[in-house]
Amino acid sequence: MSAPLLEVVDLVKVYALARPGWFAPRPYRRAVDGVGFVIEAGRSFGVVGESGSGKSTLARAVMALERPTAGVVRLGGRALNDLPRRELRATRAHIQMIFQDPYGSLDPRQKIARIVAEPLANLAHVGRAERAGRVDEALGAVGLGAADAQKYPHEFSGGQRQRIAIARALITRPKLVVADEPVSALDVSIQAQVLNLMSDLQREAGVTYLFISHDLAVVGYICDEIAVMFHGRFVETGPSAALLDKPAHPYTRELVDAEPKLAEKPLPPPEPPPRPDATTGCPYAARCLHAQARCLEAAPALRPLGEDRRVACHFPFGG
Amino acid sequence: MLLEVSGLAIDLPSPAGARRVVHDVSFSLAAGESLGVVGESGSGKTMTALALIGLAPDGAVVSGAVRFEGLDLARLGEDAMRKLRGDRLAMIFQEPMSALNPLQRIGAQVAEPLTLHRGMTKASAWAEAVRLLDRVRLRDPERIARAYPFALSGGERQRAMIAMALSCAPDLIIADEPTTALDVTVQAKILDLLASLGEQSNMAMLLVSHDLAVIARHCRRVLVMYGGTIMESGPVDAVLRRARHPYTRALLEARPRPGAPRGERLRAIAGAAPSSASALVGCPFAGRCPLTLDVCRTTPLPTIEFEADHRVRCHRVDADGRLT
Secondary structure, rough: OOOOOOOEEEEEEEEEEOOOOOOOOOOEEEEEEEEEEEEOOOOOEEEOOOOOOOHHHHHHHHHHOOOOOEEEEEOOOEEEEEEEEEEHHHOOOEEEEEOOOOOOOOOOOOHHHHHHHHHHOOOOOOOHHHHHHHHHHHHHOOOOHHHHHHHHHHOOHHHHHHHHHHHHHOOOOOEEEEEEEOOOOOOOOHHHHHHHHHHHHHHHOOOOOEEEEHHHHHHHOOEEEEEEOOOOEEEEEEEHHHHHHOOOOHHHHHHHHHOOOOOOOOOOOOOOOOOOOOOOOOOOOOOOOOHHHHHOHHHHHHHHHHHHHOOOOOEEEEO | OOEEEEEEEEEEEEOOEEEEEEEEEEEEOOOOEEEEEEEOOOOOOOHHHHHOOOOOOOOOOOEEEEEOEEHHHOOOOOHHHHHHEEOOOEEEOOOOOHHOOOOOHHHHHHHHHHHHHHHHOHHHHHHHHHHHHHHHOOOHHHOOOOHHHHHHHHHHHHHHHHHHHHHHOOEEEEEEEEOOOOOOOHHHHHHHHHHHHHHHHOOOEEEEEEEHHHHHHHHOOOEEEOOOOOEEEEEEHHHOOOOOHHHHHHHHHHHOOOOOOOOOOOOOOOOOOOOOOOHHHHHOOOOOOOOOHHHHHHHHOOEEEEEEEEEEEEOOOOOOOEEO
């Protein structure tokens, strides 16, 4: 059996924080705390979580922009951490990233042709003539014309700019695209254009996505599989439809319930009784409506729950 | 009526001459009622909200009438307006960090309107501030009152902002994207809190948001704005279940439906929102709308009321609310 496209094993990223006092011990923060998953080629994997859950740190570690404290990221079976710098550069061409802000991620003083061609600089074998052809091809793939290549970013709307960012990500024909909140800054009507484009590219060009977002509906639309992240850990993973339809972890259910929906008007969830933040137990226990004594004592491990699903909870729904 | 807006228009100065960003906006709001204003960027929703409380940007020309408890706000001087703001009328902004003074304790900021408008002493205003912080369900309100804004999380800051806005028990609270910068779980709790506090004290709420679902959950009536114009308005249930305007329908269909089969195409709206519509004669949505006819570009929009309080401004909808 061939290696999966992306394999992340027990990834840990610890940041050192400022000392609270001169002689106080330095506090640390485990932004990503033992996360593992695989993405097969052509599939899309979504990571949802709130701000501070560690989802963006995870994305940066997969991009090898961040050196993990422990654990391995393998692309096509090769560990990114061990690669010599030169090979890492070449390998990076296989992974491209789309950022949240289509305004901040495009250099306003460069023409579109140059912005889109930029990732090719890491690929020695792409010549001048081929470069122009690739730019046209990438712009065409996102529904922009060859004439747009000679314009500047300010001449485009937010949705068009995000398409340009996608064209730039696609120009190296990457195996993996890491998209960190790619539509969050866009108006609803424009979001739909970009999401349709991303799903077309997956179907037609077989692009694989690691899709990071706080928006469950968007992740559910794009992704085959979803991981819910809380305090640096995956608390639940599974196929999108099943996970969103019948959450097993109370945190997933909280997210699903909190999502504003057009259909019904749910009752506001009751506020959980105040509990001290657990240091030994489940990280979610302080907010959990269903926490029991055991939850404060021991942190639950991520374990299988039925078909294709995993959950880190002592008392999962339907478990 | 608590608030009556009629024929509101706002022109902003620009190098190319005045640019009209809000066209002929009319609506009313009864005491204790909740009204949502939904629109994308450039729809004029925020400009409308700012104009209501006399905070339109410098150089803006506001015309039309805004009546609040019988007072014509447009004719009110800046001093009288300042007396009204923070007292009868309050506002909550998207980014609490920019509305809070970073160098002042939270308690002092929540207490300020009380000393200013209610003539309370510092000590009793502080005690009242602590009570208000408790009312917005901040844990340990005494600690929060003594804290500076930087020490609070985003959700806590927004709750403190709400406490400040509620301090004088206003009749109307205007909330412009109050939770957009917050996590969904925090967002839901804060909006539920705001709605329940509104019900308890018969406070009317004008909630401005880009998210129709947020408004559906927290408001009774809704205005859908596009290109500075109200396209459709009515009770939330009617507008969501029997949306008549092509723009409202497009907005409803553009979001992924929960439980929809994977790979189902979203109904994207082609093109981009108009950046300005100074020379607008017809419909601002003309061109992006799949139903555009010549009349849409050349003739001012009619207003069609086809069921109680449910109005549509569209050339392609007839008196029964059907597409022509």
